[in-house]
Amino acid sequence: xxxRTFIGAVPLTLLAAPLAAQASKKLVVYTSNDSTLNDLxxxxxxxxxxxxxxxxxxxSGVVMRRLQAEKARxxxxxxxxxxxxxxxxxxxxxxxxxxxxxxxxxxxxxDPDNLWIGNNLxxxxxxxNTRMLPAADGPKSWADLLDPKWKGKIAFTDPANxxxxxxxxxxxxxxxxxxxxxxxxxxxxFRNMKVLNRSSLVFQxxxxxxxxxxxxxxxAGPLWAAGGAPVKVVYPSDGxxxxxxxxxxIKGGPNTENARIFVDYINRKAVREMILxxxxxxxxxxxxxxxxxxxxxxxxSQVKLVNYDEEGWTEKRAKTLEKIKDVIQDxx
Numbered sequence: 553x554x555x556r557t558f559i560g561a562v563p564l565t566l567l568a569a570p571l572a573a574q575a576s577k578k579l580v581v582y583t584s585n586d587s588t589l590n591d592l593x594x595x596x597x598x599x600x601x602x603x604x605x606x607x608x609x610x611x612s613g614v615v616m617r618r619l620q621a622e623k624a625r626x627x628x629x630x631x632x633x634x635x636x637x638x639x640x641x642x643x644x645x646x647x648x649x650x651x652x653x654x655x656x657x658x659x660x661x662x663d664p665d666n667l668w669i670g671n672n673l674x675x676x677x678x679x680x681n682t683r684m685l686p687a688a689d690g691p692k693s694w695a696d697l698l699d700p701k702w703k704g705k706i707a708f709t710d711p712a713n714x715x716x717x718x719x720x721x722x723x724x725x726x727x728x729x730x731x732x733x734x735x736x737x738x739x740x741x742f743r744n745m746k747v748l749n750r751s752s753l754v755f756q757x758x759x760x761x762x763x764x765x766x767x768x769x770x771x772a773g774p775l776w777a778a779g780g781a782p783v784k785v786v787y788p789s790d791g792x793x794x795x796x797x798x799x800x801x802i803k804g805g806p807n808t809e810n811a812r813i814f815v816d817y818i819n820r821k822a823v824r825e826m827i828l829x830x831x832x833x834x835x836x837x838x839x840x841x842x843x844x845x846x847x848x849x850x851x852x853s854q855v856k857l858v859n860y861d862e863e864g865w866t867e868k869r870a871k872t873l874e875k876i877k878d879v880i881q882d883x884x
Contacts, residue, residue, distance in 0.1 A: 755769075
């Protein structure tokens with residue numbers, strides 16, 4: 553059995569460290585994925601390799617702050633489930649490794665120096681609880697969410713704790729004209745939203761009927777629908793972007809060989825099919841036929857995608873997070 557550790561709102565210096573790695577059959581994974589995916593993957597990985605996994609689970613922003621605090625003496629081996637923006641910003645913390653699955657992963661979804669490799673592609677979408685809000689009465693676009701009638705009815709994740717939430721906000725700034733005009737509309741949107749600490753709280757809130765709407769990731773819709781929840785995915789008519797999540801080997805971690813085994817495992821074709829069938833996460837691999845797999849995910853060619861300056865927003869992430877913090881405070 554693996555033991556799951558969760559990081560909450562606790563000062564990083566007071567966090568309990570993972571159990572010390574004792575032998576070659578141990579792996580400490582800092583993960584921003586929810587327990588459903590963690591349980592599936594870590595159980596299968598242990599069964600296949602005999603390597604015991606100790607997950608340390610938290611939002612992606614919290615995970616990366618912990619890695620930064622531990623960089624002189626890393627306690628983890630793998631970081632998994634964080635955005636390309638966070639991976640790129642923190643690549644000095646990672647050790648290069650060329651995955652065996654590199655050829656099946658398009659170059660745009662992996663670091664040129666093999667410091668990280670993408671696993672999932674998450675489309676930024678609107679989730680709607682059709683029991684609380686009939687399908688025909690919901691928003692069709694991001695712009696529709698600015699209507700004051702949605703005040704307090706839209707769940708969203710704090711961008712300080714979520715790479716995908718950061719991507720959503722900055723994408724909308726650009727989509728809504730950039731500069732002061734874009735930020736003004738983002739401020740109007742925040743006035744309608746409930747800002748939660750973790751991404752999982754957003755789709756749980758929509759799935760359980762606490763909120764009629766949520767801004768979240770594509771996979772959450774079919775995942776909750778498969779469990780019987782009245783949740784549908786709205787692909788905004790004014791466009792969206794695909795936010796990549798990936799995996800990286802932590803530089804100087806105690807179990808580097810096991811970390812490399814995990815990187816190869818998590819991007820293998822059969823494993824990506826298993827993950828999609830169970831959790832509906834869109835793979836970065838380009839050799840899976842989505843039409844033959846569960847979830848009904850549309851091909852990217854059927855979704856309106858907008859240009860998103862991920863590199864530019866990554867470079868000014870720290871300053872932008874301060875701006876977002878101010879916008880949230882002003883909207884309360």
